Amino acid sequence: MGQHASGVHHHHGYVEDAPLNTAMPAHERPTRLDAAEVLQTPDEVAQWLASTLRAAMGKSEEEVGFTDEWAQWVKFAQAGETITTGLRDGPTISAVAVSEDECRCDTTPLVPVGGKKRSR
Secondary structure, three states, X not given: OXXXXXXXXXXXXXXXXXXXXXXXXXXXXXXXXXXXXXXXXXXXXXXXXXXXXXHHHXXXXXXXXXXXXXXXXXXXXXXXOOEEEEOOOOOEEEEEEEEOOOOOOOOOOXXXXXXXXXXX
């Protein structure tokens, strides 16, 4: 994947099938869950949070705009903050801020295993 657009940090989106009050702490999600999405910009973070939350609610964009939340989500994402939201009965939806040093987005290349070559 290479260098991320933000340069300093980006966000990984997680959806945990648990209510907010029983969900794991945000800092544990990257090590225990697979990211549902890699989000490069604050607008992508807000878009993903809104669309994922709408889907969990079973609502359309026309029904729920998240206008007030959108501005806050963009502000927090710009600051490199982790954002967690969700529904009382689940799921918990998080955009976890990840620094370039912590990111595991790039696929680790396979390392050949040493040993004797077999002749056929």
